[in-house]
Amino acid sequence: xxxxxxxxxxxxxxxxxxxxxxxxxxxxxxxxxxxxxxxxxxxxxxxxxxxxxxxxxxxxxxxxxxxxxxxxxxxxxxxxxxxxxxxxxxxxxx
Numbered sequence: 720x721x722x723x724x725x726x727x728x729x730x731x732x733x734x735x736x737x738x739x740x741x742x743x744x745x746x747x748x749x750x751x752x753x754x755x756x757x758x759x760x761x762x763x764x765x766x767x768x769x770x771x772x773x774x775x776x777x778x779x780x781x782x783x784x785x786x787x788x789x790x791x792x793x794x795x796x797x798x799x800x801x802x803x804x805x806x807x808x809x810x811x812x813x
């Protein structure tokens with residue numbers, strides 16, 4: 720039986736070591752996926768369709784679909800969507 724690996728080790732093997740381009744790409748994609756899931760779950764909690772949400776923010780339904788699927792989102796559009804869904808955005812220093 721092999722040595723047990725930590726999550727950090729597994730991520731480094733699959734997506735590269737911290738600081739590499741591959742790892743940064745993974746991080747960005749993970750954040751986009753995470754934000755998309757938050758938006759989708761909140762939209763469903765409010766019983767809104769993608770079309771309804773798109774209308775509220777002046778966008779088209781395919782845009783909402785792409786965001787919920789993990790496409791990168793501009794901060795200004797993220798703020799519009801968050802506001803339409805009654806979500807807050809909090810920025811704080813690490």
